[in-house]
Amino acid sequence: MCTMAVLLLGSSAILLSAAGELRWAGVCLLGCFGLDGIDGALARRFGVSSPFGAQMDSLADLCGFGVATPLLAYHWLNGAAPRYAIVSTCAILAICAMIRLARFNVLPKEAQYFSGLPSAMPAVILGIAMQLDIEPAAGYAGLIGCLAILMITTFPYAKFGPLFTLRWWFWLISIPAVLTNPKAAFGLLTATYLTSGPALWVLKRSPRPAPAVTGSSPPAGRETAGASMPQTFAQLPEPHARIAIIGAGFGGLGMAIRLKQLGIDDFVVLERGDDVGGAWRANVYPGAACDVPSNLYSYSFAPDPGWTRTFPLQPEIQRYLRRCAAEVGLERHLRFGHEMLAAEWHDDSAHWRIVTSKGCLTADVLVVAAGPLSETATPYLPGLQRFAGTAFHSAAWSPSYDIHGKHVAVIGTGASAVQFIPEIQPEVSRLYVFQRTPPWVIPRWDRSKTVLERGLFRKLPSVQRLARTGVYLWRESLILGLTFDQRMLKPVEWLARRHLRRQVDDPELRAALTPDYRLGCKRIILSSDYFPAITQPNAELVTSEIREVGEHSIVSADGTERRVDTIIFGTGFESANMPVARRLRGRDGRLLADAWGKGAEAYLGSSIAGYPNLFLLLGPNTVSGQNSSLLTMEAQIEYAVDAIRFMGGADIAAVEVRAEVQAAFVSDVQRKMAGTVWSSGCTNWYLDAHGRNTTLWPGFTRAFRQRTRRFDHENYVVRVRSSQPLDRGSPERAL
Template sequence: MIETDIAIVGAGFGGLAAAIRLKQRGHHDFVVLEKADEVGGTWRDNTYPGCACDVPSHLYSFSFALNPGWSDTFSGQAEIWAYLRGCVEKFGVTPHLRLGHTVGDAAWDERSQRWHVETDRGTFSARVLIVATGPLSEPSLPDIPGLATFAGTVFHSARWRHDHDLAGRRVAVIGTGASAIQFVPKIQPVVGSLTVFQRTPPWIMGRMSRPISRAEHAVYRRVPGAQRLVRTAIYWVRDASALGFLHPRINRLGQKLAEGHLRRQVGDPELRAKLTPTYVMGCKRVLLSNDYLPALTQSNVDVVTESIREVRPGGIVTVDGVEHEADTIIFGTGFHVTDSPVMQRIRGRDGRTLAETWTPTMRAYNGTAVAGFPNLFFLLGPNTGLGHTSVVLMAESQVAHVLAALDHMRRNGIAAIEPTEQAQRRYVERIDARMAGTVWATGGCQSWYLDSTGRNSTLWPGFATGFRLRLRRFRAADYAAVRLQQGAPL
């Protein structure tokens, strides 16, 4: 068994933020367990055509590692992935990486007050476990009757088959979310025919993207504080936009803009009707694109709104009995956000898995710690997502909270710490109360934000600033602790 003080699972934005900050605070006995052979998480895995971020580049980066070299105001996948790899080198994280290590089980051992983390390349014993697998790591495929009988090629957008030439193919795309609106315009000119199966149309706004000029690059490199000033301005503008989600009436202006965007880009009234949402803007994720809607107007594209009944060897059959021929099916159906498989592999003090504890819904204190799971910290856990700005802000706030917890443990000779049931319950009740009046609860849609109970267990119902201020303070009274050596509860 390999001994380490802290084990981090996942090497995406969250895991790397934790690793870098740990080193900066003098913690050097830690490992980063990553199942892939490279860091990057979401930005390593999603290589589909057109993959890019819908948060401004200056804000979608670490606050302690601004990048003056971004090529565009909204960065593409390859550039973000390169940025993360650069951070690994810059901050000396490489020696701590354990790539190609898939975690099969992580169990808390009460006797030793440590986590035993089993991987396919050995077992690690750690005092503290930080889970940073992220909400967008496990692709979700719908259970469609007959899918196994399909004679063609099937893949999810997060596992893009670059070896499969789409030229001249009859392609079916299932899903019209954030990934589909990026890759559909890229493959439309190449394929023979494209059938887009839409369950619910998204609200789409124009993408205000542009190349960053040489002059701007020069200023960012040579003028101290210039880029941080720009980042700060973007931060406040984006965070203020949360008002429209918290108070849906404010979103009426945004909805009018989106309606105008649709009218300008889709002239056919029948197609435009198919693409017009019937729910309040913001209830589902608002998408940014300038080329998705025009792609749907092309002669080789058909938008199908009837529900799918089954898949046959040669295509997809909808409930109206029509068979839509296809030789390739691409799923743009999102990820296991509220039922991630990692939950089944983490076992707390009583031997119950996180999946069992989180049945029927996910609950965590500050979205970061869970009662019954000592010395376990989540990055981008329950109710930490944002519908309006960068989740990197949330991850950094959580890392700061974890560091405060570690400092508290060291100062007070504490071996193990976890939130009390009462503190966790109070926190979740406040979250649910604040969620009640938001667009996510009143907008009239079904989204991936909601779990099987209908509860929004994914998003933070407020401003990013509010979350950051809350996590800045470590409330020791909300935690139960076990002293070093004594083994007696405080």
């Protein structure tokens, strides 16, 4: 709809300007720009692509810059506006064009697209002409108008280099046509411009034989999960990067920052969203905050003395990540709106071929930092499809949604739900909290940090490091009860029970909120306002299972029907299943989801046999159950960086962990997992469908950091770049 409206408004602006109706043409131009922005925002939000493609999407460039500049020239010729106003407007147009260049220049540096520069040129030429006091003449206006139309319609999003390699007959036809009959040339160019998008859309979807590109297509009969490799991409030279990083959350940005700090500059960060932050970009529900103190929930190599609270809120965490990215100059490496649809290892050329929502690229090394909280988990509720109200997961919360006065049902009582329930309870008319299992809740000792405290951290960084160490040691001590002797958790259980007794007076409600499993088996919740919110008159805790969802209600298993306007799922994420596995194919085209058919496993949570040059961040069995997972994630980052430096220093084409090494590591982890509190009988998000804990690290974070302090290449099959692809039946060539 937005694209068609842009088409109509843009065409109207062109016709109105030709007829001399400058005011209405200006109104159409403003609408064209606005709808183009809305169109792009909706496309990024819902992952929808227009069949008209980039040609139609950039119609705002045609109308905004191709029409606006001749309009300004018209005012200049007729003295209809002051010079300063025209020059200022020219400057604004040029700046807008260059902002679009910086904002949408999203491909790797080997194939940069200079879409903003052609758009800026007509306005720049006009502004310079006025500043040089060149006598206005109709020829200048015609030249500027033709230049704008030619550069924006004929060559949208084209590199300068290929422009000069076009066939001679193209220049022989197009230039005289524009000079002799601008109106006819303009009509032809506009028609080509508007029809090229649908034509390309049809061609891309028409069946055709696979191109003869070695290793570019999967074997016959093999289905690509998530997305197939588009054949049309294989016909064009694909941009290449030494390292491709998937995700711009804490993991992806941390990896990128360390590469920059070490002088490694040939990498890209592919992010499906429109900003950095990962889970902290997506989760904007009321009260979103971290359960780890701010002094510990930050990079060790990028401390921040300016945290305003003990437990940081979502906006402050995202601002921290933006600042970290800006300080090292990551802007030109970030590729927003690039969702990884599929990636496949090509053994003959020793690189990964990555398909994104905006095209393909290749990379020598692939670092997957999608994170365990990237894909939401939504339970099946009978009848949900006929619910007439609004239903959404907390990770898809829209700040513009008005919840005031509504009857709201919250499904789940996990960490996210416990944070937003106290925030929405005063706003809603009725609040129904559907609880399957009560969580262990301990007080959240949060406070605002004083100006003196922040100033001290800024002046004496060693004091903040000492505070960070204290928080680390306190949280690390929990591992003794979680893994070695569960009796050591008794003091924390006593604290949680006392917290419940002090905040909930009703014996029946208190009994419903009392867990019947060992503390730590499920995630421990920190909150000081959840219990008070549940006890309010407009709130009701429902422990009966949901039988079905009606058009305007939810019916529980006991037969009670409750009127509901809004359903909010606070049911967590697909942490144990790692949906990214359905998009990765290794050597011989094996899908990672198939390789993980019996459960996710990786050596040190980072490397997988059969998937060379692949490094996971927060992969299987790396999340800390007692401490900040940034600690284990940083250890993996240093491990991957050390591997990359090793490969570069020895001219290594590929490294792949040995299958027997991986199997021994996984066996050792699962042996240590037996007897821990996480395996004591409750249902938690750490366990996969087979009942194996493939999420947590069963020990001290220090032990994990020691295991990953250097890249142990002796446990890998190492292939020198000059050698041929390894024959798996012959002895490997290793260093």
